Amino acid sequence: MPRPARTAPADVTARLRDAITRGQLMPNERLVEADLAATYGVNRAHIRTALAMLDQEGLVVREKNRGARVRAISDAEAIEIAETRLAIEVMVARQAAERITDAGKKALRAIEADLKRAVKDADDLAYSRCNGALHREIQRIAGNGTATRILSTLRTHLLRLQFRVILFPGRPQSSLAEHHAIVDAICRGDGARAEAAMRKHLTSFMALLKQAIESSRHGGF
Structure with missing residues (x-):
């Protein structure tokens, strides 16, 4: 047996x-x-x-x-993590656009379709998985090993922060539009647009994170 x-x-x-x-x-x-x-x-x-x-x-x-x-993440550390991510991922998005292949385009579009499905189904867990998969695929396409290692050490902390931000009404829908702009720019091989789209996406994330922090200080989140 x-x-x-x-x-x-x-x-x-x-x-x-x-x-x-x-x-x-x-x-x-x-x-x-x-x-x-x-x-x-x-x-x-x-x-x-x-x-x-x-x-x-x-x-x-x-x-x-x-x-x-x-381990608790202090408010200051949460902002530092988000700022570090922004600084690295805008560079990674530009590099991905410069190095994109047909296979990479197909992979990004497939993950974007999964992200759309998760938003339509209001499945926060699936949304989080797809969001992470999309960012990791962009890192893979960029091929910057140092950036990938740094982001890997931050990944779990970033997921903790993401679950605070995803609770804001309308965030999955706005995030989906931001991700579409990133994917479209990378697939077009437009490094400047990809960098700008990633910056807009992560700046929006940081703004909501600061709102979540402020709300939690007043017992609202």
Whole structure:
């Protein structure tokens, strides 16, 4: 009789990362190994390994004799992350336009179609996945390894910020239009337009993020 599949530490790490990203585990929430082991159906060693990995990613803080907790991102750090992303991704968009191929165009258009479907279905989770996939494909096309590595280290933090912004009424629709402008410019090989479109998109994201931060200070978000 075959044994049931065992859950690998990487799977637990991914599930915990997703829970933190989507706000199911809140900033500064204590992460009790025994409770998490019961929730995810694994042993405490798996949880310990996952927490160590998430600590390295900056999502979890482990303190001696106090256990672990979800790392909170300060308002100032959230803005810094968004500003850093903007500075890098406008360059990446221009480089993608300069290096676009027919295969790259096809990939971008396919992801854009998935993004449209997610917005039409009001599926926030699918929207987030497609949004991330589109930005990663642009990075792949650009072929800037240094930029990709930096953005990779910020990715999970950016997802946490994105889930704050996506709650604004009309944001998925406006974001879809902004992404269309980016994709269209890249597919046309117009570096200046691609850079401008990405700047507009991420400037809009930052403006909404600042609104979310201000609202949270007054108990509204």
